[in-house]
Structures are given as C-alpha cells and as structure tokens.
Amino acid sequence: MSDPILSVRDLSIAYRTGRKESVTAVSGIDLDLYEGQSLALVGESGCGKTTLGLGLLRLLPNLGEITSGSLTYRLKDGSRADLLQMKKEPLRRFRWNEAAMVFQGAMNAFNPVIRIFDHFADTLRDHADGKKWTKAAVEARAGELLETVRLDPDRVLQSYPHELSGGMKQRALIALAIALDPQVLVLDEPTTALDLLTQRSIVQQLHELRKKFGFTMVFITHDLGLAAELADRVATMYAGRIIETGSARDIFYDPKHPYTAGLINAVMPVKGDRPALESIPGYPPSLKAMPDGCAFNPRCAFATDACKQDRVPLSLLTERPSGMDHSVACLHHDQVRLARSATDQLASFVEGESANV
Numbered sequence: 234m235s236d237p238i239l240s241v242r243d244l245s246i247a248y249r250t251g252r253k254e255s256v257t258a259v260s261g262i263d264l265d266l267y268e269g270q271s272l273a274l275v276g277e278s279g280c281g282k283t284t285l286g287l288g289l290l291r292l293l294p295n296l297g298e299i300t301s302g303s304l305t306y307r308l309k310d311g312s313r314a315d316l317l318q319m320k321k322e323p324l325r326r327f328r329w330n331e332a333a334m335v336f337q338g339a340m341n342a343f344n345p346v347i348r349i350f351d352h353f354a355d356t357l358r359d360h361a362d363g364k365k366w367t368k369a370a371v372e373a374r375a376g377e378l379l380e381t382v383r384l385d386p387d388r389v390l391q392s393y394p395h396e397l398s399g400g401m402k403q404r405a406l407i408a409l410a411i412a413l414d415p416q417v418l419v420l421d422e423p424t425t426a427l428d429l430l431t432q433r434s435i436v437q438q439l440h441e442l443r444k445k446f447g448f449t450m451v452f453i454t455h456d457l458g459l460a461a462e463l464a465d466r467v468a469t470m471y472a473g474r475i476i477e478t479g480s481a482r483d484i485f486y487d488p489k490h491p492y493t494a495g496l497i498n499a500v501m502p503v504k505g506d507r508p509a510l511e512s513i514p515g516y517p518p519s520l521k522a523m524p525d526g527c528a529f530n531p532r533c534a535f536a537t538d539a540c541k542q543d544r545v546p547l548s549l550l551t552e553r554p555s556g557m558d559h560s561v562a563c564l565h566h567d568q569v570r571l572a573r574s575a576t577d578q579l580a581s582f583v584e585g586e587s588a589n590v
C-alpha cells in the first residue's frame with residue numbers, strides 16, 4: 234500500500250472564547266487519506282466539520298488554534314511535510330499548490346469589484362512557484378478549467394461576480410481552487426444553497442474533474458445522498474470527534490454507530506413507501522458541557538451505564554485496504570441495525586459510483 238497523501242494524528246482544535254477560556258471544537262482526529270480517494274465528512278450542524286476542514290489546511294481563523302496532534306502531507310515532489318511546523322512562506326506556497334479549499338458559503342468569497350479573470354490571475358501569480366503567468370497563460374489555464382466545469386470562458390472571465398448565478402459562481406470557484414493543480418481539494422458544503430438541478434450538475438462536474446485531474450478530495454456535507462454519490466469513504470462526526478469511518482459501502486449498508494444509523498434512517502427514500510422519518514431525538518451537546526463517557530449517550534436508545542463512564546474510542550471492526558477500515562466508537566455496535574430501507578436510495582449511488590470500494 235502506498236504512503237497516505239495526508240496523515241492526521243490525534244488532532245485537536247480549540248477556539249478562544251474569552252481571555253482565559255476556550256472550547257475544544259475538534260478532538261483526537263486520526264485519519265489517513267490515500268491518493269485519489271474522496272472522503273465525505275458528515276454530521277449535524279456544529280459537529281466540527283468546517284473546523285476540521287480548515288485545520289487540515291491550517292486556515293483556521295485567528296481565534297482557532299490547533300492544540301495538539303500532527304498533520305503530515307506527502308508533497309508533489311514526494312517529500313513529507315509536517316504542516317504544523319511549516320513557516321509562513323512555505324505555507325503560502327503549500328496552499329493552492331498542494332492543497333486548496335472551497336469554503337462554506339463560498340459564493341460570497343469572490344471580491345465583488347474584481348472580474349473573474351483577475352481572481353485567476355491573482356491566485357496563479359501569488360501562489361505559483363517561480364512560473365511567470367502572462368495574461369495569455371492565465372487565460373489559457375482559466376479557460377481550460379472553466380470549460381471543464383461547463384462555463385463559457387469568454388463570458389465568465391470578463392464578468393464581475395454579481396453577473397454570475399449562484400451555480401456559475403460555485404463552478405467558477407471550484408475551477409479557481411484547482412488552478413494550480415493541488416493534490417488535495419477540500420470542499421465545504423459545495424452544493425448547499427443551490428437548486429436541485431444545479432446540485433446535480435456540480436456533482437457531475439466534480440466526478441469529471443476528479444477523473445481528469447485525479448485529485449484527492451475531502452468534502453464536507455450534511456447531505457447523505459451527496460456523500461453516497463461522491464465518496465469512496467465516509468467519516469461521521471459527532472461533537473468534534475470521528476465516531477465511525479469506513480468505505481461508503483460499509484457506512485451506508487451496515488452502519489454500526491447508532492448516530493450514523495440515525496442519520497441514514499432520517500433520509501427520505503425517493504422510491505417505494507414513504508414511512509414516517511425517524512429523527513434523532515434531542516440536540517448535540519454544548520461544547521462547554523460535554524456529557525461524560527460517550528458524547529452521544531443522552532440521545533442514544535442503546536445507552537447503558539457503561540456508556541456514561543469513559544470516552545469510547547474508535548475500534549476496528551473490519552480491516553480493509555487503503556485506509557478503508559470500518560471502525561466505530563460504540564460499546565454496543567453489535568445491536569445496531571438500520572430500522573428501515575432508507576439505504577435503498579443511498580445504496581444505489583454507492584453501487585454506481587464506488588466500484589473501487
């Protein structure tokens with residue numbers, strides 16, 4: 234098995250909330266990501282998906298801080314880099330060249346007074362390592378990428394952001410993020426706030442881009458349909474931790490954490506009977522008042538006293554190649570079954586798109 238392109242060990246991230254106070258938003262993340270894989274990070278609002286995504290590129294806001302752990306990348310030249318030790322200048326070169334991010338709510342990320350051409354020109358010139366980006370070279374590179382996401386370069390490059398629709402902006406941003414051919418692309422909720430048809434077309438184009446450019450992808454979503462369709466691997470997050478991870482097939486056919494099963498059971502099937510949706514009772518815990526033991530215990534139908542004692546670590550259920558191991562953080566995972574056939578719809582995507590699982 235080749236080296237992972239990204240290795241995360243025991244990563245924790247906190248936000249300062251006062252002069253001497255902070256809250257831990259992400260804890261104890263272990264993750265190996267292999268070249269060409271796509272990993273979906275799923276979970277309810279506030280579980281730490283964006284924080285982890287930003288942390289993976291050291292793009293946390295000022296109040297956010299990686300408090301422990303390690304983050305190692307295999308760079309394009311084959312060397313390994315400890316991202317947490319990287320100084321300002323190498324870090325600047327690392328971003329966009331080696332790994333890039335499409336931010337949550339990114340449609341507002343464009344500078345409104347700058348044409349799309351200038352966004353490409355600035356990005357390529359600011360982050361390129363030594364290469365001279367003439368106007369013609371920028372137009373050629375931007376044109377190639379915009380055509381791949383089915384946008385007309387002649388029109389789009391001359392446009393200001395407000396002259397593009399939401400879907401066009403999102404596609405232009407994805408094209409911009411891969412302008413320097415990064416090995417890893419992190420996409421935070423890439424289709425949220427788009428209508429269904431536009432969502433479908435973005436998903437299609439992400440498939441095509443991955444086929445053409447072969448980048449490794451981490452995408453963050455609370456849309457399980459999207460995760461089933463785009464992901465080779467899935468990691469479910471709850472209260473800042475990964476509580477289940479595995480191939481898309483393992484997670485959608487045979488989830489072993491009650492929370493993952495609850496998320497899947499809450500998905501409305503498009504075919505067949507439409508039974509009442511089973512929502513997960515209660516709310517995620519406050520970061521300032523985490524329950525003892527398993528953080529899910531106040532909401533869990535399987536909880537016993539043992540679940541309220543110590544934190545429950547991820548443990549291996551099924552070993553698989555290339556980091557696809559199925560692991561779960563639950564003391565009673567053997568009791569977990571999907572309550573109904575909500576997976577039919579998800580499984581059909583898994584069948585179609587994750588042949589290498």
Ligand SMILES: Nc1ncnc2c1ncn2[C@@H]1O[C@H](COP(=O)(O)OP(=O)(O)OP(=O)(O)O)[C@@H](O)[C@H]1O
Pocket residue numbers: 248249250256258276277278279280281282283284285294296297337455520
């Ligand atoms: N700048 C900040 N200062 C303090 N707390 C923060 C900050 N940003 C996020 N948090 C807290 O960290 C936790 C994780 O937030 P995060 O944005 O990573 O969640 P998320 O899973 O991406 O949610 P969503 O699905 O709503 O985007 C939340 O409890 C949030 O309130």
Ligand code: SF4
Pocket residue numbers: 490491492527528529530531533534535536537540545562563564565566
């Ligand atoms: S460890 Fe216990 S409380 Fe936590 S998910 Fe498993 S059964 Fe539920």
Ligand SMILES: [Mg+2]
Pocket residue numbers: 282283284337421
């Ligand atoms: Mg988020």
